[in-house]
Each structure stands twice: as C-alpha cells, then as structure tokens.
Amino acid sequence: MKRLSFLVVVLILSLSVGVLSACSSSSSSNTSKDDSSKSTASQQDSSSSNQDTSKHPIQIVAVEDFYGEVAEAVGGDYVKVTSIIDKPNIDPHDFEPTANTSKIVNNGQVLIYNGIGYDNWMDKLISSSSNASDKTVIRVGDDLLNKKEGDNEHLWYIPSTMPTLADALADKLAKLDPSHADYYKQQADKYKKSIQPLQDLVSKLKQDTPKKVETTEPVFDYMLQALNYQVDNEKFSMAIEEETDPAPADLAQMKNDLKNKKVAFFVQNTQVESPVVKQLSSLAKENNIPIVKVTETLPAGKDYVQWMTDELKQVENAQGQ
Numbered sequence: 001m002k003r004l005s006f007l008v009v010v011l012i013l014s015l016s017v018g019v020l021s022a023c024s025s026s027s028s029s030n031t032s033k034d035d036s037s038k039s040t041a042s043q044q045d046s047s048s049s050n051q052d053t054s055k056h057p058i059q060i061v062a063v064e065d066f067y068g069e070v071a072e073a074v075g076g077d078y079v080k081v082t083s084i085i086d087k088p089n090i091d092p093h094d095f096e097p098t099a100n101t102s103k104i105v106n107n108g109q110v111l112i113y114n115g116i117g118y119d120n121w122m123d124k125l126i127s128s129s130s131n132a133s134d135k136t137v138i139r140v141g142d143d144l145l146n147k148k149e150g151d152n153e154h155l156w157y158i159p160s161t162m163p164t165l166a167d168a169l170a171d172k173l174a175k176l177d178p179s180h181a182d183y184y185k186q187q188a189d190k191y192k193k194s195i196q197p198l199q200d201l202v203s204k205l206k207q208d209t210p211k212k213v214e215t216t217e218p219v220f221d222y223m224l225q226a227l228n229y230q231v232d233n234e235k236f237s238m239a240i241e242e243e244t245d246p247a248p249a250d251l252a253q254m255k256n257d258l259k260n261k262k263v264a265f266f267v268q269n270t271q272v273e274s275p276v277v278k279q280l281s282s283l284a285k286e287n288n289i290p291i292v293k294v295t296e297t298l299p300a301g302k303d304y305v306q307w308m309t310d311e312l313k314q315v316e317n318a319q320g321q
C-alpha cells in the first residue's frame with residue numbers, strides 16, 4: 001500500500017515535470033522567435049547596428065595577432081576574430097597584402113591595426129572595400145594613444161596600450177551590439193585584471209634614477225622608458241631597423257660603451273641577424289654585459305602576458321647582476 005502510493009506520487013510528479021518542461025520549452029521557443037523577428041526588423045531599419053550576435057558573431061579583423069588576442073578576450077562569445085599577421089616569421093615592416101588579405105578586410109566589421117604608418121596598407125584596403133563606411137576602425141596609435149607617423153611604432157610595448165584597447169573595444173562593441181554592452185564591459189575588466197601582474201612587474205623593475213642601455217633596434221624602447229632606462233644609441237638602432245648602415249662614429253661609441261661597461265644591459269632583437277649585431281652581442285658577452293633578448297612579433301605558443309613577462313624576467317636578471 002505504501003509502495004503503491006509512492007509510485008503514484010512519482011508518477012504524478014514526473015507527469016507534472018513533463019508538463020512543466022513542455023511549458024517552459026514552448027515559452028522559450030516563443031521568446032526566441034520574438035527575439036529573432038525583432039532583430040531582423042531592426043537589421044532592416046539600420047544596417048550597422050543590432051545584429052543577432054548569438055547566431056552571427058561580429059567579425060573582427062586585427063592586423064597584429066597581439067591586438068587580436070585583446071579582441072577575443074573582450075568580445076568573447078559574440079565575436080569572431082581573424083588576425084592577419086599571426087606568425088612570428090612574418091616581418092610586419094615588409095608585409096604585402098594579398099588578394100586574400102583584402103577579402104578578410106572586406107568581411108571585417110571591426111578592424112584593429114597599429115596605425116602611425118606601421119601597417120598603412122590597411123588604409124588603402126579599407127577605403128577600397130565595398131562597405132568602408134559601415135566599418136568600425138580602431139587605429140591603436142592614431143585613435144587611442146595620440147601618436148602620429150614618425151613616432152616609435154612598437155606601441156604594444158607601452159604597458160598601458162592593451163588596457164586602453166580593451167576599454168575602447170568594449171565601447172565600440174557595445175555600440176554595434178547594445179544588448180551585450182554589460183558583457184563587453186565585464187570582459188574588458190576581466191582582461192585588464194588578467195594583465196595586472198605584468199603592470200606590477202613593470203612597477204617593480206622600474207629604476208629610481210635613469211640608467212643607460214644599448215639596443216640593436218627600437219623595438220623595446222617604450223618598455224625601457226617605462227622602466228626608466230635611457231637608450232644611448234638611438235641613431236644606431238634606427239639604422240638597423242631601417243636596414244641602412246649605421247654611422248661609423250655611432251658604432252664606435254657603442255663599442256666603447258660596451259667595453260667600458262657604461263650600460264646596464266644590451267637589448268637585442270633576435271629577429272634580426274646582421275654581422276654588426278652579432279659583433280656587438282659578442283662584445284657585450286665578452287664584457288659580461290647582460291643581454292636582454294626581445295622580439296618584434298608574438299612568439300609562437302605564447303600569449304601577450306607570457307611574452308612580455310619572459311622579456312621582463314631577463315631585465316630582472318640583468319638587474320641582479
């Protein structure tokens with residue numbers, strides 16, 4: 001008797017659960033139908049806003065993969081990010097867009113690139129695309145950092161660049177997709193928190209009084225500035241980056257500085273090989289001057305924080321020597 005009533009209760013319960021779930025599923029499908037009809041209507045109203053991002057993610061194109069990483073973090077579930085320069089062996093200074101590059105740019109709704117002349121082939125690709133006026137364009141240097149052509153282009157070495165980009169992206173995405181505005185803001189905050197250890201490391205390694213260093217190229221200069229190091233051989237490093245011959249007097253001064261241990265460390269861009277760079281790095285080694293090895297592009301298998309941390313750890317080691 002007891003058992004029977006238990007069975008009856010179970011039966012009644014499962015029936016009502018069935019009814020409930022049937023109800024809720026039908027009501028949820030009604031809502032989603034309403035949603036989709038609303039968004040279709042609004043898409044017809046204005047071509048540039050309110051797309052249904054759950055089904056059609058916002059297409060973001062980043063020229064440099066380290067900016068693409070920020071876009072992925074901020075856009076999360078509602079974006080699809082394509083990075084153009086996404087391998088360490090592509091030299092951004094020599095990059096030539098292909099037909100495929102223009103196709104990617106043409107499909108992009110949000111375009112992120114470095115700007116200030118680093119990747120100005122993008123300006124042309126955007127203006128010649130069929131839907132240029134519908135695109136949201138973020139040039140990190142010109143639009144966010146108040147930099148201009150002729151300034152040092154390696155902006156991702158400024159510790160505040162990625163947080164600034166994250167906030168700007170959250171704003172732009174919120175305009176394109178207002179229903180997820182809060183989500184983008186939260187994602188940007190989460191991203192900024194995730195790179196805080198990097199900011200902390202920069203503060204920790206910052207020198208109280210400026211110290212001199214030498215570099216083979218201006219790639220790491222913004223970070224050096226943040227750490228209160230002074231580059232003692234700007235003309236030389238510009239010559240190497242521009243692939244021209246450095247002036248003999250500049251080279252002689254550098255050699256002297258290394259021999260007389262006048263610099264805290266020697267920064268070498270390992271992506272550039274030249275006899276003169278080789279010669280200088282051996283001279284640094286001979287004189288026990290620490291070498292900090294950096295790269296222009298994101299190394300394979302690392303994210304931005306790992307990349308920067310690895311380079312800063314070398315500075316930390318150099319400080320300990």
Ligand SMILES: [Zn+2]
Pocket residue numbers: 093154219241296
């Ligand atoms: Zn460069």
